[in-house]
Amino acid sequence: MDSSANATGGDFARVRADFDLPDQFPPAALTEAEQAVSDGPRGSRVDATDIPFVTIDPPGAKDLDQALCLSRLEGGYRLHYAIADLGAFLVPDGALDTVARERGQTMYLPDGNVPLHPTVLSEGAASLLPDERRAAALWTIDLDTEGQPVSADVKRAWIRSVAQFDYATVQADIDAGREHPSVTLLPEVGSLRRSLAIKRGAVELQLPEQDVDKDGDTWGLVLRTRTAVDAWNAELSLLTGMCAAQIMLRAKVGVLRTLPPADDNAVEWLHRSAAALGIEWPPSTSTAELLAGLDPADPAALALFMDATRLLRGAGYTVFDGDLPELVTHAGIAAAYAHVTAPLRRLVDRFGTEICLAVCAGEPVADWVRAALPALPGLMESSDTLAAKVDRASLDQVEAWVLEGKVGAEFDAVVLRAEATVAEIFIPTPPVLAKAAGEGLREGESVRVRLTAVDPVRRRVAFERA
Incomplete structure (x- = not known):
């Protein structure tokens, strides 16, 4: 990319x-x-x-x-x-x-x-x-x-x-x-x-x-x-x-x-995330082997990589x-x-x-x-x-400088990590990592988001699900 x-x-x-x-x-x-x-x-x-x-x-x-x-x-x-x-x-x-x-x-x-x-x-x-x-x-x-x-x-x-x-x-x-x-x-x-x-x-x-x-x-x-x-x-x-x-x-x-070493909870979390994202994880495959074999262009893989940061804390x-x-x-x-x-x-x-x-x-x-x-x-x-x-x-x-003046514009995005009403997203064009508000966002999902606010002074941007 x-x-x-x-x-x-x-x-x-x-x-x-x-x-x-x-x-x-x-x-x-x-x-x-x-x-x-x-x-x-x-x-x-x-x-x-x-x-x-x-x-x-x-x-x-x-x-x-x-x-x-x-x-x-x-x-x-x-x-x-x-x-x-x-x-x-x-x-x-x-x-x-x-x-x-x-x-x-x-x-x-x-x-x-x-x-x-x-x-x-x-x-x-x-x-x-x-x-x-x-x-x-x-x-x-x-x-x-x-x-x-x-x-x-x-x-x-x-x-x-x-x-x-x-x-x-x-x-x-x-x-x-x-x-x-x-x-x-x-x-x-x-x-x-x-x-x-x-x-x-x-x-x-x-x-x-x-x-x-x-x-x-x-x-x-x-x-x-x-x-x-x-x-x-x-x-x-x-x-x-x-x-x-x-x-x-x-x-x-x-x-x-x-x-x-990562604790058992972090590893179990990663296994659950892989299953939820539809990523097959054979029992004989180690975490390192699984991550090395994923395509970083795949939205589900990007989401799993984000979840895997838990292993490196x-x-x-x-x-x-x-x-x-x-x-x-x-x-x-x-x-x-x-x-x-x-x-x-x-x-x-x-x-x-x-x-x-x-x-x-x-x-x-x-x-x-x-x-x-x-x-x-x-x-x-x-x-x-x-x-x-x-x-x-x-x-x-x-x-903030790149997005200034574009409030209301919509972008394609990938959900990297999701909570109840907010998610971390990645927008390929322009390449932006940000948060987006919205119900029901799922990790690995490709979504359309709308830019709702830009503040260059505070260095903040905000999105919502379109």
């Missing part, structure tokens, strides 16, 4: 003000960042500039955290995965470290980001931009012929990316058989890893992904179709995070992204230093997992990377890293909550 609608609107200053987002860095943090760029990254590192790394990111991205190169081994595959070595630039407990802990992560708004770190680092000296010699935490992960990891190591290195790609370009090149050699094996390895994820019981929800686009002075809503390259690339990041988690668990120190961060915690796995991934692949954009990744670098080098984990661990769950959970609210508010704002 891919549809769009446009409307002339303003900027997102109100969203920034409503959530008290900072518009600049403290002078001390900027000075420290500029000094870090001048001094260059700290620490000795191996030279891996002969590996032809490439990056795959959204179009126009400058904060490039990851670069990859896949090659074939006699008994499987090798993934070289380079991660921006932000820890080599920051002074522990310095001004820049302090403000990064306050921010937690980069906030993405349609008219510009609120970065975790000053752009001289995140979009400059620390970013894995093409044709530049860059400091990286270089992961080397060897896989067997089935895609299972047999060894994983990370060390500080110099790397050089030879090309910057976006997802659509890589997908088109692979489809046409003209892909860069470094990603030739991406479909093969990515598919193996995806199959293993389904066997593990990993849950993937193929819900519509709204996004904001701009053409001149006009804001628009688009529905981003997830390409196979998106999924394959995500599997490499997940693989790295799973290897990082195992390194931490063996060393008995680390920070994991965790999610408790309660995610958090678990730190440990000594005894292992009771919960070490992420139920949605169906494995132990740690964030280590996006340090330019997410605070916790820097600390996870430092732990893995120390363990793999046979060195003690730095005292400043260990001292920071207890505070990380609270910092990340707060910033995750804020990021979700900012993202939703930005989308709500554009929805």
Whole structure:
């Protein structure tokens, strides 16, 4: 699915003000960042500039955290995965470290980001931009012929990316058989890893992904179709995070992204929902297998994906230093997992990377890293909550701009979740997620709805069953 609608609107200053987002860095943090760029990254590192790394990111991205190169081994595959070595630039407990802990992560708004770190680092000296010699935490992960990891190591290195790609370009090149050699094996390895994820019981929800686009002075809503390259690339990041988690668990120190297993009530609810939606669920089919086999274009499948979000509630961060915690796995991934692949954009990744670098080098984990661990769950959970609210508010704002002046118009919609007199709906054209009033709305039902109100100031729209 891919549809769009446009409307002339303003900027997102109100969203920034409503959530008290900072518009600049403290002078001390900027000075420290500029000094870090001048001094260059700290620490000795191996030279891996002969590996032809490439990056795959959204179009126009400058904060490039990851670069990859896949090659074939006699008994499987090798993934070289380079991660921006932000820890080599920051002074522990310095001004820049302090403000990064306050921010937690980069906030993405349609008219510009609120970065975790000053752009001289995140979009400059620390970013894995093409044709530049860059400091990286270089992961080397060897896989067997089935895609299972047999060894994983990370060390500080110099790397050089030879090309910057976006997802659509890589997908088109692979489809046409003209892909860069470094990603030739991406479909093969990515598919193996995806199959293993389904066997593990990993849950993937193929819900519509709204996004904001701009053409001149006009804001628009688009529905981003997830390409196979998106999924394959995500599997490499997940693989790295799973290897990082195992390194931490063996060393008995680390920070994991965790999610408790869904309770029986949530699973039973999903079975009842599938039956009500007319989706056949064979007894031998797991939840992961069922969801992976559904067509996201099917209204009933969209409704079931929405119901399946119940299985993924309660995610958090678990730190440990000594005894292992009771919960070490992420139920949605169906494995132990740690964030280590996006340090330019997410605070916790820097600390996870430092732990893995120390363990793999046979060195003690730095005292400043260990001292920071207890505070990380609270910092990340707060910033995750804020990021979700900012993202939703930005989308709500554009929805209101796009629909302004169209009160009384009718639209085709799919009911995603229904209660007594109100339902969550998805409108494909323009791509809008909203609520609609009406009696007897059923999940998975295709309905006609009427726009009853638009308030661009409060970022609200309202529908009713036509």
